Structures are given as structure tokens and as C-alpha cells.
Amino acid sequence: MADPRDSLEMMPLGAFPAAAEKEKTEGWDAYRAVVKESIESKQESVIELKVCCIRAKGWPKVIALYYGSQVMDKIRSVVPIAAYLVLFQIAVLRISIMGLGLICAGLCAVMVGLLFFIEGLKTGLMQLGDTLGKELGMKSRLWVVLIIACLLGIAVTFAEPALVALQLIGVLVQVDKTPYLYALLNSLSIYLVLAVSVGVGLAAVLGVLRNLYNWKLKWLIFITLIPTLALSGIIELWCPKVREILGLAWDCGAVTTGPVTVPLVLSLGIGVASSVTKKKGIEGKGNPLSGFGIVTLASIIPIFCVLCLSLLTMAFLDIDKVIDKAHADASASNDTKWWNASPVNEIILAVRATVPLILFLLIVIKLVLRARLPQVRMRDIVLPPTENVALEEEQTRDKAVAKFNLLWIGLILTVIGMTIFNIGMSYGLAALGSQTGRVIPILFSEVEGYPTSPLFGTGLGLFIAILFAFVLGIGATLAEPALLVLGEQAQTLSQGRFSKWLLLIMVSLGVASGIACGLIKIYFQLQLVPFLLGGYFIACTLSIFAPEEYVNVGWDSAGVTTGPVTVPLILALGVSFGNVVDATEGFGILALASVGPIIAVLTAGMLVLYRPWRVFSWCRMKMLRPYAGSSKADIEATPVVSGMVAAGTSDSLAPTTPPVTTSTSPVTPINE
Numbered sequence: 001m002a003d004p005r006d007s008l009e010m011m012p013l014g015a016f017p018a019a020a021e022k023e024k025t026e027g028w029d030a031y032r033a034v035v036k037e038s039i040e041s042k043q044e045s046v047i048e049l050k051v052c053c054i055r056a057k058g059w060p061k062v063i064a065l066y067y068g069s070q071v072m073d074k075i076r077s078v079v080p081i082a083a084y085l086v087l088f089q090i091a092v093l094r095i096s097i098m099g100l101g102l103i104c105a106g107l108c109a110v111m112v113g114l115l116f117f118i119e120g121l122k123t124g125l126m127q128l129g130d131t132l133g134k135e136l137g138m139k140s141r142l143w144v145v146l147i148i149a150c151l152l153g154i155a156v157t158f159a160e161p162a163l164v165a166l167q168l169i170g171v172l173v174q175v176d177k178t179p180y181l182y183a184l185l186n187s188l189s190i191y192l193v194l195a196v197s198v199g200v201g202l203a204a205v206l207g208v209l210r211n212l213y214n215w216k217l218k219w220l221i222f223i224t225l226i227p228t229l230a231l232s233g234i235i236e237l238w239c240p241k242v243r244e245i246l247g248l249a250w251d252c253g254a255v256t257t258g259p260v261t262v263p264l265v266l267s268l269g270i271g272v273a274s275s276v277t278k279k280k281g282i283e284g285k286g287n288p289l290s291g292f293g294i295v296t297l298a299s300i301i302p303i304f305c306v307l308c309l310s311l312l313t314m315a316f317l318d319i320d321k322v323i324d325k326a327h328a329d330a331s332a333s334n335d336t337k338w339w340n341a342s343p344v345n346e347i348i349l350a351v352r353a354t355v356p357l358i359l360f361l362l363i364v365i366k367l368v369l370r371a372r373l374p375q376v377r378m379r380d381i382v383l384p385p386t387e388n389v390a391l392e393e394e395q396t397r398d399k400a401v402a403k404f405n406l407l408w409i410g411l412i413l414t415v416i417g418m419t420i421f422n423i424g425m426s427y428g429l430a431a432l433g434s435q436t437g438r439v440i441p442i443l444f445s446e447v448e449g450y451p452t453s454p455l456f457g458t459g460l461g462l463f464i465a466i467l468f469a470f471v472l473g474i475g476a477t478l479a480e481p482a483l484l485v486l487g488e489q490a491q492t493l494s495q496g497r498f499s500k501w502l503l504l505i506m507v508s509l510g511v512a513s514g515i516a517c518g519l520i521k522i523y524f525q526l527q528l529v530p531f532l533l534g535g536y537f538i539a540c541t542l543s544i545f546a547p548e549e550y551v552n553v554g555w556d557s558a559g560v561t562t563g564p565v566t567v568p569l570i571l572a573l574g575v576s577f578g579n580v581v582d583a584t585e586g587f588g589i590l591a592l593a594s595v596g597p598i599i600a601v602l603t604a605g606m607l608v609l610y611r612p613w614r615v616f617s618w619c620r621m622k623m624l625r626p627y628a629g630s631s632k633a634d635i636e637a638t639p640v641v642s643g644m645v646a647a648g649t650s651d652s653l654a655p656t657t658p659p660v661t662t663s664t665s666p667v668t669p670i671n672e
Contacts, residue, residue, distance in 0.1 A: 063378070070119065074111040077479045077565050082107050082428075084475055085436045085569075088468060093455070095439050099431065106428020109420050114564065117161070117417025118259060123381055123410025127374045128361040129264040133271020135371040142212075145272055146205050148364060149265070153204030153298075155357040156264050157197035159414075161421055162255035164349050165568035167193070168426055172434060172575045175326035178244040178585050180313055183322045185248070188313065195309040196252050199302030200261055206301075207269040207294040217293045218543045218551045224297065228304045229536060235307060236529040241319070242310040246528050247587030249306035253299040254590035255567050257559030259482075260357075266294050292552035295559035299594065346422035354415045376406045425568050433569040437576030437586075440465050447580060462523065469519045473512030473593065476569070482560040483507060490553040497608050498550070506600040507557045514596030515570065518589030522578045528588045535595035542602035550605035557601050558594040 089095055097103065132152070136145050157163060170185025184192045206220060232246055365371050442453035444461025454461055477483065487500035521531060543551050570589055578586025 066381070070115060071111075074114050077114070077563070078107055078111050080479055081472070081476055081565065081569065082432060084472065085432055089436055089439060092464070092468075093439055093442060094452075095442075095450070097432075098435060103428050103432050106424045106426070106431060108428075109424025110428050110565070111424075113417050113419070113421030113424050115417070116413045117421055119381075120410045120413030120415075120417050121259060121263070123376055123406050124408075124414055125260070125357070125361070125411070126263050126267060127376050127407060127410070128358075128365060129267040130271060131371060131374045132361060132365055132369070133268040134275050135365065135369045136268070137272035137275025139369055139371075145208060148368075149204040149208045149268055149272075150201035151360065152268060153201035153261070153265055154194075154197040155360045156261045157200045157256060157302075158193060159260045159353040159357050159418070160256060160258045161260075161418065161425070161564040162258050162562070162567035163193060163196065164353060164418075164422055165425055165430065165564075166252070166255055166571065167349070168346075168422075169430060169568065169571050169575060172572065172579065173585070174579060175323055179319050179322045179326075180242050180310070180317065181244045181248060181585055181587075182326060183317060184245065184309070184313065187322070187325065188317075191309060192252075192306065195305040196256055196302040199305035200256050200265070200298050202305075203294065203297035203301045204265045204268065206297050207265060208272055210293055211269045211272065216548055217296065217555065218548065220293065221296060221300070221543065221551075221555060222540065224300045224304070225536060225540070228300055228307070229533060231304060231307045232529050232532065235310065236527060239311065239314060242314045243527075244585045245306070245310040245313075247585055247591065249303050249310065250528065250532065250591030250594075251571070251587050251589070252306050253303040254559070254562040254594050256298050256302050257295045257562065258564055258567075261298055262295055262559070265298070269294065292556050296555040299559050342426055343423045346426055347419050350419035350422050351415060354418050358411050358414070373407060376410065378406065381406065421564070429565065429568045430572045433572030434576040437573035438580050440468065440573075440577055441580045445581070465523075466516045466519055470512045470516045473515035474508045476566045477508040477511040477561050477597075478504065480561055480563050480566070482563065483557075486553065486557060486560050490549075498553070498605055502604055502608070503553070503557070503601060506604045507561060507597040510557075510597030510600030511561050511593045512596075513600075514593035515589055517596075518574065518592045519577070521588055521592070522574060522583045522586050523581055525583050528591065531588075531592055532595065535592070535599060539595060539598045539602060542599065542606060546602050546605055547609065550602060550609070554598050554601035554605060557597045561597060562590060562594065 086097055086100075089097060129152075132148075136148060140148075167185065167189045170182070170189060173182045173185055175182040209215065210217070210220065232250075235246060236243060362373075365373065439447070439450070441447050442450045443456055443465050444454050444458045447453045456464065483504060484500070487503040490498050490503050491500045517531060520526070521528065539554075543554070546554070567590065570593070571587075574589040575586035578584070
């Protein structure tokens with residue numbers, strides 16, 4: 001692949017004033033030479049080598065390159081995972097895919113919907129969030145800021161695609177086994193979403209305060225996590241009626257940290273902190289960790305709120321009425337109202353999730369803060385937002401491109417994208433995950449309707465199923481685009497000690513181990529709380545001794561791995577798998593998949609930081625120091641080293657220092 005610096009179109013025009021002057025007098029060849037020299041000598045900053053020429057004649061190529069990369073991101077997020085499930089079902093299980101054409105159409109709708117939704121989010125909602133954060137800190141008092149932050153956290157949660165998927169998957173739950181769980185996911189789903197939203201709202205408040213006062217994340221984790229684990233233990237021991245909701249509650253912590261909640265609440269917190277700092281006349285580079293923590297807080301606090309909701313459900317809900325109503329609804333399924341039928345139901349959910357959030361942002365900006373709406377241009381979307389590399393004369397060269405406001409188009413794309421994604425999720429991701437979850441048990445047990453089951457013995461079949469879940473976890477994690485961004489941030493914060501690829505490997509292994517443990521938990525019908533207590537005890541212990549930057553990266557890595565593609569797929573697979581193996585419930589896989597990467601990343605960070613293997617090198621150096629200057633044969637002949645050679649632990653025993661004497665005496669020790 002050619003170096004991007006060799007292409008003129010890949011150079012940021014305006015980023016190099018000296019080169020621009022050279023181009024006016026000597027042409028583009030001189031411009032190219034100055035730019036390459038500046039890049040190589042690092043005399044002037046370059047945001048991205050992918051930044052294209054902003055001249056009017058370059059806009060088609062700019063847009064094509066940008067949206068081409070976005071399309072490829074969506075394809076990499078969906079196609080590999082779906083292909084893996086299809087190939088596993090056909091090649092290993094030897095079962096054809098039912099409704100393959102409809103599933104493929106649904107997967108295409110998922111990719112198109114994600115493309116529209118993410119672009120609408122960048123062009124519309126995130127621009128409104130940035131404006132809200134900047135204006136709010138300058139014009140309002142702290143208590144007003146906190147109230148609006150809480151309301152924003154509540155509003156953005158309704159727009160999370162993964163939370164909508166959680167509601168749609170509720171139909172897979174069996175009411176006779178888990179009536180309270182069925183009620184929360186169906187008739188009481190609005191209360192479930194509201195509980196999660198309140199948790200995210202409180203997390204937004206803590207995120208704003210943390211950015212203002214530079215609180216350490218590890219202490220906020222302890223303050224929020226310990227009560228959540230304690231309440232989970234209380235429900236496990238003394239509330240058996242709602243014990244089935246524990247897996248759902250901890251899975252709700254994974255579905256809240258999606259592409260809507262994190263950037264909007266994060267932009268609000270950083271914008272408020274920046275505005276307050278400017279208002280107080282404090283100048284500086286800011287806290288490099290201000291962008292971390294919101295993912296973690298938005299994962300833990302909603303769990304506590306859902307656990308509280310489960311206790312209220314047990315106190316005020318009659319279980320017999322829940323079962324009777326579910327059976328009555330099932331018998332009257334043929335008389336389903338048109339607004340509850342698919343795809344109308346998905347459209348209603350999309351409008352209900354996005355339109356209130358848009359109206360809330362517009363009302364606060366225009367009526368409460370009386371601020372102007374942001375002017376969004378194409379260059380603000382396709383170019384990196386951290387720095388404007390275009391010169392003023394380049395901005396006005398094409399007036400149509402420069403003055404056209406894309407804000408309203410972005411808001412419309414958000415609604416359209418959410419609608420298409422919901423429809424594709426119902427017919428594509430959820431259908432494929434549910435079908436795979438139903439047929440996996442034929443590996444190790446007899447399943448009604450499949451005369452060839454079991455395909456293998458219990459031990460071998462279960463091992464293949466766990467291996468399938470492990471590989472699925474690795475593939476789903478590596479397909480998340482947000483993980484690459486987190487890897488780059490981790491590499492920057494650790495000054496290169498913690499590489500991006502090390503983070504990717506450790507997070508993928510952590511998620512894969514968590515999904516495999518979740519499958520084991522469902523099959524053997526084990527309780528979730530012991531897994532959580534053990535996992536988070538290890539994570540908290542590592543957090544006490546780890547530096548703050550590693551704590552931020554490690555705990556946030558749990559949230560970026562559960563995107564809008566992974567969540568519905570894993571949820572449908574787990575619930576369907578649990579129904580076939582006659583488990584009480586099939587939730588908890590996402591919860592274990594969240595704690596796994598925390599432990600993996602913190603462990604890798606501690607190893608990178610302290611390098612315990614240096615102890616062995618130091619001991620070996622101490623043992624060999626008296627024999628410095630001797631040949632390798634003489635060293636290996638000594639009693640200590642001969643034992644190492646015999647044990648195969650010494651590959652190369654070259655002298656540690658150059659010879660200090662040419663004498664023929666056997667060994668000349670070095671004084672300590």
C-alpha cells in the first residue's frame with residue numbers, strides 16, 4: 001500500500017502556510033516537497049494523513065473517501081459475525097438456515113440503518129450536545145447544569161439501539177418459568193427503560209462533577225459498585241422470587257453504553273468543564289483523563305436502579321395476574337392491534353426513542369439558554385474535529401458547500417436510521433442469534449425436532465459449544481470500531497508502553513472468556529452472583545494498585561465492546577439457548593463479558609508497568625556477575641549454571657560485560 005503522503009489529494013491544504021506560499025510561486029511540486037519535509041521533520045502538526053484537499057474540485061473525492069470508510073466500518077461490524085454464525089450452523093451443526101433470504105435482508109437493513117443513524121448522530125445530535133455543553137457552563141449555575149445533565153442522560157437512554165433490542169427480545173422469555181422477568185421485558189418494559197434512564201442520568205451528573213473537580217475514577221467505582229454488589233447478594237439470598245432478574249439487571253449495564261449515550265453525555269461534561277474553566281480565567285491543557293469514566297459510571301448505576309425496580313416489582317406485582325395476562329395475550333395473538341405488529345412496532349419504537357431527545361435538546365438550547373443552533377458544514381463532518389485545517393479563503397471558495405447547514409438533515413437521518421436498524425434487527429440479528437441459540441444444544445444433547453441429535457458426546461459437544469462462544473467473543477470484539485479508538489488513547493496515555501494491539505488482544509480475550517463463562521453458567525444453571533463477586537473483587541484489587549490512567553482505560557474497555565450489533569445477537573443467542581436446555585433464564589452473558597476485559601486489561605497494564613520478568617533477569621545477572629569475562633564454556637561448567645543448562649532454562653549465556661583481562665587464570669571475580 002502506497003504511503004498516503006505521496007498523494008497530493010491526501011494532504012491537508014492550509015495546514016502548512018509555508019507550503020501554500022510555495023505553491024503560489026512554484027506550483028504543486030514545490031508544495032508537495034515542503035509538506036513531506038514538514039511531516040518527516042515534525043515541524044508542523046498534522047491531524048490525519050487521510051485529510052483530503054478542501055478545494056471545491058476536491059469535495060467529491062473527500063466525501064467519497066469519508067463515506068467509503070464509514071460503509072466499510074459497518075460491513076466489518078456485521079458481516080464477519082453473521083458469516084461465522086451461518087458457517088458454524090451449516091458446516092458443524094449440518095443444519096440449513098431457515099429464512100436465509102429474510103435474514104440477509106435484515107442484516108443489510110442493519111448496516112444501512114447503522115450508517116444513517118451514526119452519520120445523523122455526528123451531524124445532528126452530537127453538534128447539539130457540544131453546543132449545549134459549551135453554552136450551559138457559561139450561562140447557568142451549577143445546579144441548573146446538573147439538572148439538565150440528568151435530564152439529558154434520561155433522554156439519550158431511550159434512543160439507545162441496544163436498549164430497544166432488549167425490549168424486542170422480551171418475547172423470547174417464557175412466562176411460566178420467569179414471570180417477573182417476563183413482566184419487566186413486556187408489560188412493564190417502560191418502567192425498565194425508565195429505571196435504566198434514571199441510572200444514566202445520575203451517571204451523567206457524576207460525570208460532570210468529575211470533570212469539574214478532577215475526581216479519581218477508582219473511588220467513584222468503589223462508591224457505586226460496592227452497594228450494587230451488596231444489593232445483588234441480598235436479592236440472591238433473601239429474595240428468590242426476583243432472583244431471575246439479576247442477569248437482566250447486570251446485562252442492562254452493558255446496553256446503556258452505546259453510540260448515543262456516551263458521546264452526548266461526554267460532550268456535555270467536557271463542554272461544561274471547559275466553559276467553567278474559561279469563565280474562571282484558568283488556562284491550561286486540561287485533564288487528559290476527562291474523556292474517561294462516563295462509560296463506567298453509565299454501566300454501574302443503571303444496574304443498581306434495575307435491582308431496586310425488581311424489589312418494587314416483587315412488592316406490588318401479583319405473579320398470578322402476570323401469568324394469566326400472558327396466556328390471554330398469547331391466545332389473542334391473532335387479534336393483535338396493527339400498531340403492535342411488525343414493522344409498525346419497530347417504527348413506533350424508533351420515533352419514540354429519538355424524537356423526544358431531539359425536541360429536548362432544541363428546547364433547552366433555544367428557549368432556556370437562548371443560544372444559536374450550530375452551523376454544521378460538510379467539512380465539519382469529514383475532517384477531524386480537533387483542529388480546523390482549512391484557511392478562511394478555502395472555506396468560502398464554494399459558497400454552497402460552506403453555507404449549507406447539515407444539522408436538520410442529520411436530525412432526520414437519526415430518526416430514519418433508527419427505524420431501519422430496528423426493522424433489520426428484528427428480521428436479521430435477533431432472528432439469526434435466536435436460531436443459532438436454539439440449535440447449539442444438539443451438539444451435546446437430544447433436542448426435539450432434530451433426529452440426529454446429539455452430534456457428539458456430552459463432554460466433546462459441550463467443549464465445542466464453549467469454543468464456539470469463545471471465538472464468537474473474539475470476533476465480536478475485534479469488529480467494534482470504538483475499541484480501536486480506545487486502543488489509541490491507551491497508547492497515548494501510557495506513552496507507548498501499553499500498545500494499541502496489546503489492548504485489542506487483551507480485551508478480545510476478556511470478552512471471549514466472559515461469553516464462554518456465560519454459556520457455562522446457563523447450561524449448568526449456576527448462580528450469577530458468585531461469578532460477579534469473584535470477577536469484580538479481582539478487578540477492584542487490581543484497580544487499587546494500578547495507575548489512574550490504566551484504571552480509566554481498563555474499566556471503560558468493558559463498555560466499548562457491547563455495541564449495537566453485539567448486544568442483540570448475544571442476548572437472542574443466550575435466551576434461546578437457555579430455553580432449549582431448560583434453564584431458568586438466559587441472561588448474564590453480557591455481564592460476564594463486561595467484567596472479563598476489565599481484568600484482562602488491568603492485568604496486562606500491571607505487567608507492562610512493573611515487568612515482573614525483570615526479577616528473573618536480575619537474579620540471573622547476580623548469579624553470573626562473578627563469572628564476567630569468562631567464556632561460555634567456562635560459565636556452563638560451574639555448578640549453578642550447569643543445573644540451569646540441564647533444566648533447559650538457559651538459551652544464551654554470553655558474558656554480561658566485556659573481558660577485563662587477558663590473563664590465562666581460570667576466572668577473575670569482580671568485586672561487588
